[in-house]
Amino acid sequence: MDSALKAKYEIWLEKAVADPDLKPELEAMAGDEAKIEDAFYKDLEFGTAGLRGVIGAGTNRMNVYIVARASQGLSNYVINHFPAEERSIAISYDSRIKSDVFAKIAAEVFAANGIRAYIFKELMPVPCVSYATRTLKCAAGIMVTASHNPSKYNGYKVYGADGCQMTTAAANEVLGEIEKLDLFADSKRIAFEEGLKAGSIAWIPDEVYTAFVEEVKKQSVVGDAEINKDVAIVYSPLNGAGLKPVLRTLKETGYTNITVVKEQEQPDGNFPTCPYPNPEIHEAMALGMEYAAKYNADLLLATDPDSDRVGIAVKDKEGNYQLLSGNQTGMLLTDYVCARRTENGTMPKDPVVIKTIVTTDMVEQIAGHYGVRTVNVLTGFKYIGEQIGLLEKQGKADSYIFGFEESYGYLSGSYVRDKDAVDAAFLICEMFCYYKTRGISLLDKLDELYKRHGYCLNTLYSYQFEGAAGFVKMKEIMTDFQTAGITEFGGRKVETLLDYNTGIDGLPKENVLKFLLEGHGSVVVRPSGTEPKLKTYVTVSAPDKAAAEVIEKKIVEDLKKRING
Known part of the structure; x- marks a missing residue:
């Protein structure tokens, strides 16, 4: 074993006593060089998405020491950039294992550094901490979550004063502060209860949560149109933080026929019925679809x-439930928001829809149909949030009418600066009821969009690369795609290679490659910023679905050969 790794491991064996779960795990690693290497071969990376990793002992894990050091680094950043009276940080957390523990440790560190820590009394969604950061005029915000990762993960998202995930420059500065710190010696902390008594830690008032819900309700675009809200809805929070805000918003706006998936109702970081709690994955939606069939939702x-x-899933003409992709739902919402605003006379002067470069290009055609401009940004909702902020600085915050990314993230207002499933669930229900009242299903509406703009097939394939060897392998694969001079995929000629590492269209540099193919198709290759995965996005335009699927299959076969070879 590498002597430096062995030294790290032995220091942890001696000093990692703050969490009783760590010592037994470290002792169990003894003699297993592969486990020790995986836990210590690098520090868990802090970037614009903050931290994310497997929960456990080691520098490459999420644990109390990693969270405390990150919080100390963020504290130093806030102290460097904000006067004493403006130093406060909002904190939220979800249902994941140790989320509440990590949130309280962060609060203890902030308070010990003279930064007031505002923390929610119970788990709350990502958009709530973005909203609280803005409303309470905090210098920063954090969300303890690993989003949609499997249960063994947790994470630490960081937000700027604008409620948007931290920019690259700011994240690099925080990272610089973190790297100066000794993991076991340099993080200040006071006891949580002591902080509450002293006022350096405070619960976020219920009024902030209520105000957030009211902002979501304002996103309605139905206007005076007739709409029958008596539809049967099945909802699953996938054992997470959505239960209270989603149900409250829907019920307060007239959607009362709601059945919650019982097994996935209450917060549970083990996610017993959906090991991969990601609505992009069929298995995560399977139990909900059983409920939908049982209750004829x-x-x-x-x-x-x-x-x-x-x-979401909706019934087809045969009565079977069909899952919609993130792109399909986003296309429907884009069209709905544009159409309703046009009819209501609420379309702003220079309306803007914002999407990521891996999101379907069909959005541009849909938005263009209504005279709406589309802005493309890098992958990650923080870039959509940044664009909203730029519009706000120009006095054009109202110009933003919708934004989304293909990975099921949507936002229709500027009250927060991250994707908001509470807002999206509300808008989806309104859109569904609006069309149903007129005898139109969402699948009918989707077909109408394809007839108007042409069929577009978008697919995503992820390739897992775990551990140190996987990290190296992903770098090698990206280099191959970048330098091999690829001329075609599946018989489709590569017309242009967009290498976002070089900085394109004024966007920040990012490790993303986009191959533009003949016939209005594309292939995008990028490493995930939050998981040990390489992601590939395939777009095919064709006269109909069957033709698109034939082309897509050939392209994917070429991609798999190149990645696996």
Whole structure:
């Protein structure tokens, strides 16, 4: 074993006593060089998405020491940039294992550094901490969550004063502060109860949560149109943070025929019925679809653990439930928001829809149909949030009417700066009822969009690369795609390679490659920023679905050969 790794391991064996779960885990590693290497071969990376990793002992794990050091680094950043009277940080957490523990440790560190820590009394979704950060005029915000990852993960998202996930420059500065710190010696802390008594830690008032719900309710675009809200809805929070805010918003706006998936109702970080609690994944939606069939539901909704993503299923003409992709739901919502605002006379002067570069390009055609401009940004909702902020600085905050990414994240207002599944669930229900009142299903509406703009097939394939060897392998694969001079995929000629590492269209540099193919198709390859995965996105335009699927299959076969070879 590498002597430096062995030294790290032995220091942890001696000093990691703050969490009783760590010592037995460290002792169990003794003699297992592979386990020790995986736990210590690197520090858990802090980036624009904050931290994310497997819960456990080691520098490459999520634990109390990693959270405390990150919180100390963030404290130093806030102290460097904000006067004493403006130093406060909002904190939220979801249902994941140790989320509440990590949230309280962060509060203890902030308070010990003279930064007031505002923390929710119970788990709350991502959009709530974005809203609280803005409303309470905090210098920063954090959300303890690993979003949609499996149960063994947890994470630490960081938000700027604008309620948007931290920019690259700010994240790099926080990382610099973190790297100066000794993991076991340099993080200040006071006891949580002591902080509450002293006022350096405070519960976020219920009024902030209520105000958030009211902002979501304002996102309605139905106007004076007739709408029958008596539809049967099945909802699953996937054992996460969405239960209370989603149900409250829907019930307060007239949707009362709601059945909750019992096994996935209460917060549970083990996610016993959906090991991968991601609404993008069929298995996570399976139990909800069983409920939908049992109760003859019109619509199925499921939000991920931190309630920033939502997936849906609807009935087809044969009465079977069909899951919609993030792109399909986003296309429908884009069209609905544009159409209703046009009819209501609420379309702003220079309306803007914002999407990521891996999201379907068909959005541009849908928005263009209504005279709405589309802005493309890098992958990650923080870039959509940044664009909203730029519009606000130009006095055009009202110009933003909708934004989404293909990974099931949507936002229709500027009250928060991250994707919001509470808002999305509300808008989806309104859209569904609006069309149903007129005898139109969402699948009918989707077909109408394809007839108007042409069929577009979008698919995502992820390839897992665990551990140190996997990290190296992903780098090698990205280099191959970048330098091999690829001329075609599946018989489709590569017309252009967009290498976002070089900085394109004024966007920040990012490790993303987009191959533009003949016939209005594309292939995007990128490493995930939050998981040990390589992601590939395939877009095919064709006269109909069958033709698109034939082309897509050939492209995917070429991709798999290149990645696996």
